[in-house]
Amino acid sequence: MSVEAREKRQPWILLSPALTAITLLLFIPLLFILVYSFWLRTATGADEVGFYLDNWREALTDAFYRDILLHTLKVAAITTVVCAVLGYPAAYFIARSKGNKPVLLLLLMLPFWISYIIRTMSWINILGVSGALNTFLLWVGIINEPMQMLYNEATVILGLVHFLLPFMVLNVFVSLDGIDETLEDAANSLGATRWQSFLQVTLPLSLPGLAAGGLLCFVLGAGTYITPLVLGGTSDAMFANLVFEAIITQLNWPLGSALSLMLLAVLGALVMIYNRYLGMAQLMKGLG
Amino acid sequence: MAERATSLGWQVIRGYAVLVYIFMFLPVMVVVLLSFNASQFGSFPMTGFSFRWFIELWENEAILRAFRTSVILGLLTAAISTTLGVLASLALVRYRVPGANMISTILIAPILVPEVVLAVALLLFLNFLGVNKSFTLLLFGHVIFTLPFVILVVQARLISIRRDVEEAAMSLGASPVQTFFQITLPLMLPAVLAGALFAFTISFDDITGTLFWKPGGVETVPTQIFAMLRNSISPEINALGTVMIVMTVGLPLLGAAIARQISKKSGL
Numbered sequence: 122m123s124v125e126a127r128e129k130r131q132p133w134i135l136l137s138p139a140l141t142a143i144t145l146l147l148f149i150p151l152l153f154i155l156v157y158s159f160w161l162r163t164a165t166g167a168d169e170v171g172f173y174l175d176n177w178r179e180a181l182t183d184a185f186y187r188d189i190l191l192h193t194l195k196v197a198a199i200t201t202v203v204c205a206v207l208g209y210p211a212a213y214f215i216a217r218s219k220g221n222k223p224v225l226l227l228l229l230m231l232p233f234w235i236s237y238i239i240r241t242m243s244w245i246n247i248l249g250v251s252g253a254l255n256t257f258l259l260w261v262g263i264i265n266e267p268m269q270m271l272y273n274e275a276t277v278i279l280g281l282v283h284f285l286l287p288f289m290v291l292n293v294f295v296s297l298d299g300i301d302e303t304l305e306d307a308a309n310s311l312g313a314t315r316w317q318s319f320l321q322v323t324l325p326l327s328l329p330g331l332a333a334g335g336l337l338c339f340v341l342g343a344g345t346y347i348t349p350l351v352l353g354g355t356s357d358a359m360f361a362n363l364v365f366e367a368i369i370t371q372l373n374w375p376l377g378s379a380l381s382l383m384l385l386a387v388l389g390a391l392v393m394i395y396n397r398y399l400g401m402a403q404l405m406k407g408l409g
Numbered sequence: 410m411a412e413r414a415t416s417l418g419w420q421v422i423r424g425y426a427v428l429v430y431i432f433m434f435l436p437v438m439v440v441v442l443l444s445f446n447a448s449q450f451g452s453f454p455m456t457g458f459s460f461r462w463f464i465e466l467w468e469n470e471a472i473l474r475a476f477r478t479s480v481i482l483g484l485l486t487a488a489i490s491t492t493l494g495v496l497a498s499l500a501l502v503r504y505r506v507p508g509a510n511m512i513s514t515i516l517i518a519p520i521l522v523p524e525v526v527l528a529v530a531l532l533l534f535l536n537f538l539g540v541n542k543s544f545t546l547l548l549f550g551h552v553i554f555t556l557p558f559v560i561l562v563v564q565a566r567l568i569s570i571r572r573d574v575e576e577a578a579m580s581l582g583a584s585p586v587q588t589f590f591q592i593t594l595p596l597m598l599p600a601v602l603a604g605a606l607f608a609f610t611i612s613f614d615d616i617t618g619t620l621f622w623k624p625g626g627v628e629t630v631p632t633q634i635f636a637m638l639r640n641s642i643s644p645e646i647n648a649l650g651t652v653m654i655v656m657t658v659g660l661p662l663l664g665a666a667i668a669r670q671i672s673k674k675s676g677l
Contacts, residue, residue, distance in 0.1 A: 128504070135500035139493040139516060139556060146553040147519055147527065150534035157533055207429050214426035232433045234657045236614050238631045239650040243436035245642050246443055253439055256453035286433065315418060344523030347616055351638060361525040368529055369621065381529040388523050401514055 151385075158378035168375060176379040186363065186380070190387070193360040196274065197343035200281040204338045205331060207282065208289035212330075215290070216297035226294060233287040241280050241351045248276065272354040280352040281342045288341070289334035296330025297323070333404045336395050340388050360384050437654060444647035462648035472649060475633035479613050482544070482629060486551040486612040491605040493552070494559030495597070501560075502567040517557040527554065528621035542624040550622045551615060555608040562607050566600035599669075606664040610657055 161173040215225045247253045248270040255267040308318035346361035367377035447457035578588045616631035
């Protein structure tokens with residue numbers, strides 16, 4: 122074989138194990154559940170192979186599923202906005218600080234390394250009936266009885282924000298850090314106030330990072346079922362909880378397949394729109 | 410710039426950032442604090458300082474078993490994922506591959522798909538092939554889920570390795586294989602370790618996919634904690650949380666320090 126032909130073949134040899142794994146363990150399984158979603162679960166518990174539209178009809182027309190999908194999107198949207206409001210100024214502070222930037226960033230990234238389930242349950246220690254806040258309020262005398270602050274929509278959002286905030290900060294930081302600071306100085310020297318130069322120079326330039334962080338927060342937030350189970354009440358189920366119920370509890374795999382694909386379609390559409398306008402490169406910058 | 414440090418706006422931003430830091434750290438610190446509580450309830454008030462919950466943890470057979478499962482799963486995941494990831498990253502960084510953008514997107518696809526959907530698809534497909542809920546299924550799942558992260562981390566670090574060092578070795582008579590093992594691999598070591606550590610940590614922490622894939626009776630540390638939460642929050646969970654915090658924060662920091670040490674020694 123010529124040297125040139127070998128040069129050409131080598132990268133494919135290196136790529137093939139990873140590409141094979143992803144094809145066999147992701148793409149084919151996704152196609153498989155598409156087929157599975159047209160099968161039918163019979164009363165005996167066995168799945169009947171065929172082409173039935175029943176699961177899709179149920180998933181798409183039942184108001185129960187629609188309401189929970191809308192609720193899920195709402196929770197994810199609020200979470201994303203709160204993450205942006207909390208995360209942007211913090212990222213700005215790190216990016217423009219004269220102190221030790223890497224350490225400041227690392228410090229905010231540390232919680233990212235701490236177990237998700239631990240971070241989620243840690244709010245029970247703060248907000249629970251005998252948690253820190255109730256204990257403090259009782260001790261000060263503001264309340265006489267401990268308050269029930271947990272297990273509602275607000276605590277689900279709180280848990281999600283706590284989980285997702287590092288993604289937002291990191292992405293915004295990456296884009297703010299890449300902006301030439303002299304641009305702002307130039308705007309200032311041309312008579313803009315600091316606030317004006319932020320609004321008209323820095324903010325627009327950092328929007329790609331904000332969008333990347335927002336996409337991650339939204340998609341990860343909308344796909345969770347652990348946080349509602351730990352911090353939510355009975356009416357705070359999200360769409361992924363329905364998937365979990367269908368697959369693990371009811372063992373209705375055809376319906377579970379349809380519901381999974383519905384979630385994938387909604388969140389996948391967002392990723393596509395993002396990719397169309399901003400490209401994946403920005404997202405990878407923030408992840409790497 | 411000098412005026413910025415004292416300007417009111419900057420003071421406000423700094424104060425705001427401090428509040429965000431507190432928000433991130435306070436709950437975690439409370440977990441650590443409560444794990445040393447002498448009281449038999451996992452909550453306030455603190456009745457004294459005690460190590461008893463760590464001792465109980467050490468004597469809890471279920472938790473130790475979960476811990477072993479998580480460590481073995483994490484190590485195997487890291488080994489496989491890092492091997493696949495390093496090879497793929499080498500191809501993307503070192504060669505001009507036609508359609509490199511498309512390939513990159515395919516390689517990170519497992520994190521673009523919501524984890525729940527990935528979990529369902531893998532469970533149903535492998536079950537169809539005769540692989541039931543098992544350790545094998547868990548391992549497959551963790552590998553596919555961690556692979557994109559490994560590739561992103563390794564790729565970012567590989568770019569900084571200069572190719573002319575290898576070319577120098579080859580021009581001095583080293584064979585390509587010799588060059589790889591004596592030059593490229595040592596230079597890549599920090600990237601490989603970073604990737605492996607990332608894979609291990611993500612695997613060790615995963616619960617979303619794990620709950621779908623794990624067979625009944627097998628628990629990893631996160632699913633064990635999740636199962637324990639069903640009762641009420643016991644001081645043991647806080648102690649376990651403290652151990653996990655020390656592990657997951659300590660390990661990457663240690664890894665970063667080692668990586669820095671290695672790259673300092675190699676002088677590049």
